[in-house]
Amino acid sequence: MEVSDLIARARDGQPRAVARLISMVENGSPLLREIMVELCADRPHRARIIGLTGSPGVGKSTSTGMLVQAFRKRDKKVGVLAVDPSSPFTGGALLGDRVRMQDHATDPEVFIRSMASRGHLGGLSWATPQALRVLEAAGCEVILIETVGVGQAEVDIASLADTTVVLLAPGMGDGVQAAKAGILEVADVFVVNKADRDGTQATIRELRNMIGLVERAWRPPIVPTVAYRGEGADDVVNALDEHLAYLEESGELARRHHVRARDEIEAIALTTLRSRFAHLHGDSRLDALATRVLDTGLDPYTAADELLAAVG
Amino acid sequence: MEVSDLIARARDGQPRAVARLISMVENGSPLLREIMVELCADRPHRARIIGLTGSPGVGKSTSTGMLVQAFRKRDKKVGVLAVDPSSPFTGGALLGDRVRMQDHATDPEVFIRSMASRGHLGGLSWATPQALRVLEAAGCEVILIETVGVGQAEVDIASLADTTVVLLAPGMGDGVQAAKAGILEVADVFVVNKADRDGTQATIRELRNMIGLVERAWRPPIVPTVAYRGEGADDVVNALDEHLAYLEESGELARRHHVRARDEIEAIALTTLRSRFAHLHGDSRLDALATRVLDTGLDPYTAADELLAAVG
Structure with a gap:
């Protein structure tokens, strides 16, 4: 199928076309550039991006399901990117999970998609912005990015999302952990899930x-919230709306969009450079330089300069 | 102190000058290039590089100590690079460890140095070749690189060393692990330490x-071997000598040197590119491109191309 045909079908909201395009993003398809040029040329509307992160066990996918339902009630077309190797949203297709997501699995206005967090091209920061563009083209007005809050992930998600929701649960020692992991710095909204517990x-x-x-x-x-019963859903949406209003009034939303565009350009440029380098393996110029370093006392810095000049 | 003065002192075998130069390598000193140009111009002899790797608990540092002793008996000047965050060789200076290394701490013909495995410049593959050059300039004839065999490290060490020694211990399930981790592919010599055990x-x-x-x-x-009693030391040295003879006869040694030089040039070139990128943060070109992506529908690929052309 032609790229433009695939994109037309995705814009038409056909789940299989959306799934196929996101797979191409994930796998670093050689057609990716063509896809992005076409997606961007049309200047799709900008979706509202909401990140959800938290330790395993706090109820992330149940909470995601609850928010999908809340936004559907408000007639929003919703996309979900579950960037999490341990997530229940597995497989290469658009599908719902076993718990709450099954309510939405057959809803044509909801796209749910899992992505591997560590692809060969550099993980969350590289592939996710492009997957977001695909979901925007498909008409999603709200996109939830769900990721497990371990290590770098919650910082990455904060740089991609307009609003970052950090989920906690009582009695998990999460409070102290939160401060340690620096999630206090990235959280725009805290949700204490399982609020029926001691x-x-x-x-x-x-x-x-x-x-x-x-x-x-x-x-x-x-x-x-008590996500599995849907309790607190409206309160979360209200908090998200308040944060969005703050972002718009303060100019912070524009700033976040700008930083995100900058990061995306940089990530693509670095990937391009890496692939130029990869092509040099077996290239005679690199071999010739290595021989000169070994045999003539050429220093590796000067050799690297010559290499860069050759691939520049 | 002038770089050339520092290098002169290192060539003279002064431990403090050697330590200072390796610190400059580790910290990515702006003088690094000047140092490397001067070290390479003089074309120092090439040391024999032996890598030692293995899981925690197999007795790596004790085995390293045993090998240092064995090569000292053969009147070789020895360098040790312990690239291991959990290694007992800690601190920024040349020093011996608490177990076997203390025998050599005051031996002026032995340089022992720890390096952080994950420096800001990209770890083992980047800084270690340059640290090796410093030790070669200081007259080391044999250099042992010790690193914990976890994840990528044993592959990295194999690409740096002429001979890679993989250490195992009985009853640790290491055999099966070895196959899994792919160390079978990188091992030139296997040492089963703690051979007095069941x-x-x-x-x-x-x-x-x-x-x-x-x-x-x-x-x-x-x-x-039973490293803490020095048992098997001569057998290990014999195995190393046999492997060296094989490398020389087969042409494999020259090939490994070539690959290593190539990797070093590539690593420096990539680091150079990354630092050019880092300078772009706050650069008006990247900001202008981000604005165009946001406002005019410029796709991020074309923006990345323009960025690369600008920094090329």
């Missing part, structure tokens, strides 16, 4: 104290 | 069976 108030209190220690223009609200 | 023969048998499954021109020997 320790919820203590977790909220601890969180509130920690938030108080950080000087930020936006003070992240703390929203209790 | 299970040594079983480990050797298992290893021999696995070696039999891989088709290679050089069949790696298996040498049992």
